[in-house]
Amino acid sequence: MKLPHLLLSGVAAAALALPVAVAAQTAPAAPPAGAQAGAHHGHRPMRMFRNLNLSTAQQQQIKTLFQQFRAAHPRGSMPDKASRRALHQQIMAVLTPQQRAQLKAERQKMRAERRARMNGAMPNASPTPSI
Numbered sequence: 001m002k003l004p005h006l007l008l009s010g011v012a013a014a015a016l017a018l019p020v021a022v023a024a025q026t027a028p029a030a031p032p033a034g035a036q037a038g039a040h041h042g043h044r045p046m047r048m049f050r051n052l053n054l055s056t057a058q059q060q061q062i063k064t065l066f067q068q069f070r071a072a073h074p075r076g077s078m079p080d081k082a083s084r085r086a087l088h089q090q091i092m093a094v095l096t097p098q099q100r101a102q103l104k105a106e107r108q109k110m111r112a113e114r115r116a117r118m119n120g121a122m123p124n125a126s127p128t129p130s131i
Helices: 002-025 044-049 056-072 081-094 097-118
Strands: none
Touching (some): 044 097
């Protein structure tokens, strides 16, 4: 009587394990065309600096800082607040005082817009006329 029960359990275990084994053997999807290997979000980190009129040297320095940070902190690693703070300080050291002030103003504006969206209000939206 125990043999059919064990046999049924073994078949069920094999059926459950098969999809996992197949998924583990499939190759990961190729990155989109133009994406750098190891770049999690492409140029996304640089978007926050797009309105600062960075020089070519500043752009390269900041890109290098991001690349070094990503190499030291791969996706899935434990968050490290001290390292993030150090990255932030290094980036701020690359910027001029005017660029730092402009970045701070843009961040405050983005935060205010995000809060408005979360509260259901749209910034710069005209009031709906009542009928």
